Amino acid sequence: MLEKVEGVIIRTQDYGETHIIATLLSNKLGKIGVLARGAKKPKSRMSAVTQLFIHGEYLVRLGKGLSVIEQGDVIQSHRKIREDIFLTAYASYLAELTNILLDEKSPNYYIYQQFLATLNGIVEGKDPLVLSMMYEMKLYKVAGFAPIIDYCQSCQRSDQIRAFSIKEAGVLCQRCLSVDPNHWPINETQYKLLRLFTDVDMERVANITVKQDNKLVIQQILEQYYDTYGGLALKSRKFLKQIDKLQ
Secondary structure, eight states: OEEEEEEEEEEEEEETTTEEEEEEEETTTEEEEEEETTTTSTTOHHHHHSSTTOEEEEEEEOOSSOEEEEEEEEEEOOHHHHTOHHHHHHHHHHHHHHHHHSOBTOOOHHHHHHHHHHHHHHHTTOOHHHHHHHHHHHHHHHHTOOOBOSSOTTTOOOSSEEEEETTTTEEEEGGGGGGOTTOEEOOHHHHHHHHHHHHSOGGGOOOOOOOHHHHHHHHHHHHHHHHHHTOSOOHHHHHHHHHHHHO
16 A cells, blocks of 8 residues: 655665665654665665655655555755754754654654754754753653652642652652652752743744853763663764764
8 A cells, every 4th residue: 555654764685786774754654664675776766765864755655564665855964963963962862752653553653753853953043952951751651761850759739849759760858858869959040941942843943052061961861861861872972972072
């Protein structure tokens, strides 16, 4: 059966001498594996529509296992990402995280939309680290292990939030800090950012300026949080950390 879908290429791997297998995050079918015949040939039109981060419209022949791309047209190339090693590192991390946390053939238009908006924001020159953390929070929610940010995990009060607890999977207020001796202290600004990162739609993100110290604290919290609850290790995160050191 032929199906016309819109999607973004989030992973590719060689298959034989001339073909590739791509993972397509699509609007209607969710995450699916697709065979692109002849895509490794330099002059192949299939090559142009199956590069990483390409946003396109595809005609897909659906199969029980691997589907086949019959044709495709580029909507947005996101070429700027592939031409910049720093932007590539961030986009690769987000693509791998998406691939790991989303189930095969389980459509989720919201995450599709959020991922696409994140790539577009990176191309537009918005802070890729801030965008990444905002997208991570949304993906964690869909994957079923998002932290509780709205109220203290111990007493449920919503004021005087002073810490983030990996163990308790959420924030703690001033009275409940002793619940987790290994909590991460957070200030009022950092708490507001955590709430903003959780709630705001990626399509509505303007140029948010966040101080480096605040970004670093939230980044470290989210990294440790994923390591505790997310499961599989991310190869792209190691590369991203190396790139960040260069910056």
